[in-house]
Amino acid sequence: MHSFIPSYDVSADSSAEFPDRASMMEVRLQAQEDEITLLKASLADALRRIRLHDQLLPLLKQQLIFACMNGWVIASICVGSTTWTLKVYSWKLKPILFVLLRSRVRRNSEKLGNPERQRKRLDKKAMSSANLLTRSPSLENTWYRLEQWENNATLLLLSCVRLPGQSIKMFIRGRPITMYIPSNIQNYEDLKMEPPSERLQLDWVYGYRGRDCRANLYFLPTGEAVYFIACVIVLYHINNRTQRHYRKHTDCVRCLTLHPDKVRVASGQTAGVDKDGKPLQPCVLIWDSTSLVTLQQIGLGTFQRGVGSVAFSFADSGAFLCVIDDSNEHMLSVWDCNKCIKYAEVKSTNEAVFAVEFNPSDSTNIITCGKSHVYFWTLNAGQFTKKQGIFGKYKKPKFIQCFVFSLTGDVLTGDSEGNIMTWGKSAADIKTLGKGAKETLQITRQTRAHEGSVFTLCTLQGGALLSGGGKDRKIIRWSADLAPERECEIPEKFGAVRTIADVDGEELLVGTTRNAILRGTFSDGFVAIVQGHVDEMWGLATHPSQNIFLTCGHDRQVCLWKTEEHKLDWCISLEEYGLCADFCPNGSVVSVGLSTGRWMVLDLLTMEVVSESIDGNEQLSVMRYSPDGSFLAVGSHDNFIYIYNVTESGRRYSRFGKCNGHSSFITHLDWSKDGKYIMSNSGDYEILYWDIAAGCKLLRNRFESKDREWASYTCVLGFHVMGVWLEGSDGTDINALCRSHSERMVAVADDFCKVHLFQYPCPKPKAPSHKYEGHGSHVTNVCFTHSDSHLLSMGGKDTCILQWKVVGGGAVDSRERLASTSSASTSSPEPAAS
Numbered sequence: 001m002h003s004f005i006p007s008y009d010v011s012a013d014s015s016a017e018f019p020d021r022a023s024m025m026e027v028r029l030q031a032q033e034d035e036i037t038l039l040k041a042s043l044a045d046a047l048r049r050i051r052l053h054d055q056l057l058p059l060l061k062q063q064l065i066f067a068c069m070n071g072w073v074i075a076s077i078c079v080g081s082t083t084w085t086l087k088v089y090s091w092k093l094k095p096i097l098f099v100l101l102r103s104r105v106r107r108n109s110e111k112l113g114n115p116e117r118q119r120k121r122l123d124k125k126a127m128s129s130a131n132l133l134t135r136s137p138s139l140e141n142t143w144y145r146l147e148q149w150e151n152n153a154t155l156l157l158l159s160c161v162r163l164p165g166q167s168i169k170m171f172i173r174g175r176p177i178t179m180y181i182p183s184n185i186q187n188y189e190d191l192k193m194e195p196p197s198e199r200l201q202l203d204w205v206y207g208y209r210g211r212d213c214r215a216n217l218y219f220l221p222t223g224e225a226v227y228f229i230a231c232v233i234v235l236y237h238i239n240n241r242t243q244r245h246y247r248k249h250t251d252c253v254r255c256l257t258l259h260p261d262k263v264r265v266a267s268g269q270t271a272g273v274d275k276d277g278k279p280l281q282p283c284v285l286i287w288d289s290t291s292l293v294t295l296q297q298i299g300l301g302t303f304q305r306g307v308g309s310v311a312f313s314f315a316d317s318g319a320f321l322c323v324i325d326d327s328n329e330h331m332l333s334v335w336d337c338n339k340c341i342k343y344a345e346v347k348s349t350n351e352a353v354f355a356v357e358f359n360p361s362d363s364t365n366i367i368t369c370g371k372s373h374v375y376f377w378t379l380n381a382g383q384f385t386k387k388q389g390i391f392g393k394y395k396k397p398k399f400i401q402c403f404v405f406s407l408t409g410d411v412l413t414g415d416s417e418g419n420i421m422t423w424g425k426s427a428a429d430i431k432t433l434g435k436g437a438k439e440t441l442q443i444t445r446q447t448r449a450h451e452g453s454v455f456t457l458c459t460l461q462g463g464a465l466l467s468g469g470g471k472d473r474k475i476i477r478w479s480a481d482l483a484p485e486r487e488c489e490i491p492e493k494f495g496a497v498r499t500i501a502d503v504d505g506e507e508l509l510v511g512t513t514r515n516a517i518l519r520g521t522f523s524d525g526f527v528a529i530v531q532g533h534v535d536e537m538w539g540l541a542t543h544p545s546q547n548i549f550l551t552c553g554h555d556r557q558v559c560l561w562k563t564e565e566h567k568l569d570w571c572i573s574l575e576e577y578g579l580c581a582d583f584c585p586n587g588s589v590v591s592v593g594l595s596t597g598r599w600m601v602l603d604l605l606t607m608e609v610v611s612e613s614i615d616g617n618e619q620l621s622v623m624r625y626s627p628d629g630s631f632l633a634v635g636s637h638d639n640f641i642y643i644y645n646v647t648e649s650g651r652r653y654s655r656f657g658k659c660n661g662h663s664s665f666i667t668h669l670d671w672s673k674d675g676k677y678i679m680s681n682s683g684d685y686e687i688l689y690w691d692i693a694a695g696c697k698l699l700r701n702r703f704e705s706k707d708r709e710w711a712s713y714t715c716v717l718g719f720h721v722m723g724v725w726l727e728g729s730d731g732t733d734i735n736a737l738c739r740s741h742s743e744r745m746v747a748v749a750d751d752f753c754k755v756h757l758f759q760y761p762c763p764k765p766k767a768p769s770h771k772y773e774g775h776g777s778h779v780t781n782v783c784f785t786h787s788d789s790h791l792l793s794m795g796g797k798d799t800c801i802l803q804w805k806v807v808g809g810g811a812v813d814s815r816e817r818l819a820s821t822s823s824a825s826t827s828s829p830e831p832a833a834s
Contacts, residue, residue, distance in 0.1 A: 315360060372399070
């Protein structure tokens with residue numbers, strides 16, 4: 001590189017040439033910098049190739065030895081301009097392996113001559129090498145002769161094409177993952193994938209959506225409470241303790257109303273999106289609560305984002321349905337229920353709308369309320385006229401939470417200030433509204449009712465009124481003239497009162513903001529008949545010998561449930577939220593992994609913490625006991641698996657070792673049946689195997705683990721479950737899977753609100769399955785009960801736990817199936833296999 005030394009004694013000509021010379025030097029400098037950049041890139045690529053060569057050469061040698069021992073020979077070499085491709089063939093003349101031969105001799109016309117001579121020379125060399133390989137009597141001799149062959153050429157692996165009886169590749173987000181085929185599968189191509197003979201029937205739904213929905217609990221003349229969670233509407237008989245399920249909605253149900261005939265129900269849902277992210281069309285379904293048959297579908301393709309509120313008219317026996325959608329303008333529309341046609345529509349407000357109702361004595365009058373407003377609508381000849389409620393001398397609340405009609409025709413509203421406002425008809429205030437103003441509804445009385453919001457109002461026969469409070473959690477009974485008569489306070493653990501349903505004038509059903517439904521009276525108090533989580537759930541574990549299961553989630557609750565009684569056994573609150581859990585094989589304790597790296601062991605009978613520890617400072621993702629209960633493996637987001645010795649029947653733990661080798665966070669792990677090995681998955685789609693008995697040693701040769709039997713199968717990546725992945729899947733599309741204890745089926749929880757049931761093993765792409773809907777959010781976990789009689793699935797944001805009954809099926813063992821191949825609840829109808 002030449003330096004430029006300027007002269008300080010310059011003439012006019014030389015000064016004129018100075019910019020040109022400087023620009024030329026800049027161009028040369030830039031060219032040299034580009035050349036240096038290219039050299040750096042070439043060096044980095046060369047280093048990468050060397051590392052790749054060092055990593056793959058042992059595997060290639062092993063594959064070639066394996067090929068030679070099974071009678072495979074090298075058949076031909078294809079010569080290219082810069083590389084030569086060596087093809088390895090079997091006796092059946094099927095391509096098996098492709099490698100590159102890079103000669104150490106300079107490849108140019110002077111040295112190599114014509115292409116035909118190149119081909120003959122390499123064919124002769126390759127065939128002689130193949131003869132050496134195939135005639136080698138022992139492994140040692142084979143390896144020695146292979147090294148001799150390498151003296152003349154360098155082997156580079158081009159791609160890991162499947163070797164018959166050995167491996168196959170799957171790709172996730174473009175990343176190849178090698179799966180080694182077990183020895184008991186002789187003809188992989190001939191494997192036939194079928195859906196399992198078993199099927200799932202929805203048995204029970206745990207939970208209720210009260211945290212963010214209103215007016216969604218009704219009592220039917222059949223003795224059933226009707227409410228919803230996720231995509232399921234539950235009809236729960238409060239005396240018989242049985243459930244029926246309406247399951248025709250395709251996404252989360254948002255609202256519910258009961259027809260004046262007390263039989264028909266209208267329910268609206270959110271829009272949602274499909275697996276490709278395209279929005280789905282929301283609608284309102286009108287259905288028969290006795291037969292669970294859908295009668296009408298209202299507004300498909302009309303509503304935006306979802307349906308927020310629905311209401312039947314009363315004065316004309318429910319001939320019309322009023323709907324408010326979740327668009328920015330919160331469109332208010334009225335529909336003819338019998339003809340399923342829209343009668344009128346208008347933009348209501350840009351603010352949130354909480355409730356809508358027809359005047360029970362006049363179907364042309366409709367009221368809506370929500371944030372900072374209460375509107376009185378008049379419908380005439382398909383056109384709406386709106387009047388805004390004027391608060392006048394009274395403080396305008398931030399939210400009008402609810403309203404009802406009194407027997408006298410007045411409107412009673414409950415607001416965020418804790419007041420009940422009485423709105424009555426009065427002559428127009430000319431000073432305020434101007435001349436020509438018509439009769440309007442104005443506040444005639446303000447009644448202080450609750451501390452905090454009034455979330456719900458419910459009228460009783462005879463004119464009495466019930467109100468439910470937020471902050472004070474009180475239920476108050478008022479006389480017809482709003483004099484307080486009785487009150488009670490619900491326990492703090494259930495949250496605030498969200499909605500009230502009258503059973504018989506004395507007994508009540510109460511929905512709460514912490515997703516519980518209570519039953520009781522003012523005299524006897526209230527007990528929970530429905531309970532659930534209130535935030536996203538991830539941790540799920542079933543007991544090894546009893547019909548119970550445990551859940552934990554972001555609401556910091558750990559809950560133990562009974563599958564036969566369909567109820568919550570106990571629930572404790574933690575300081576951090578739980579993400580994973582597992583029962584000790586003796587069944588006396590359960591370990592729970594938390595979000596801070598801490599984990600604890602709980603006694604099932606006393607609910608006491610018998611042991612706790614901390615591993616790192618990141619969240620834990622999996623807890624798994626070895627089959628005999630002597631070890632506990634703890635998978636963390638710090639990329640490590642911590643191994644503990646377990647003694648004293650699961651009450652004492654001491655660190656045994658740490659598995660270090662993953663380059664991303666641990667997602668799933670399983671123990672081998674002998675309790676000596678672990679298979680693990682990570683966030684970057686790695687499958688690693690560990691020899692725990694040898695001191696948590698990483699097994700570099702994954703081929704050696706292909707025939708190992710696993711006590712459980714929850715890893716989402718592995719040969720035996722390769723077929724559960726759809727083509728082009730994102731690596732996060734499947735959140736969890738679980739193999740049945742019979743090893744005949746595998747259940748899958750996906751990111752598209754579905755539960756799948758596949759045959760096990762499921763090693764071929766595009767395997768068929770039975771697909772089940774019900775969740776309204778990503779399904780975070782699935783788990784079979786100890787006897788495989790039921791499957792539990794839990795949703796994420798929908799806070800719903802679904803209990804499925806496993807029906808049908810024979811008694812064919814999974815290994816027999818592989819060998820032969822290679823050689824009482826009522827619900828709407830179940831979907832067919834996909």
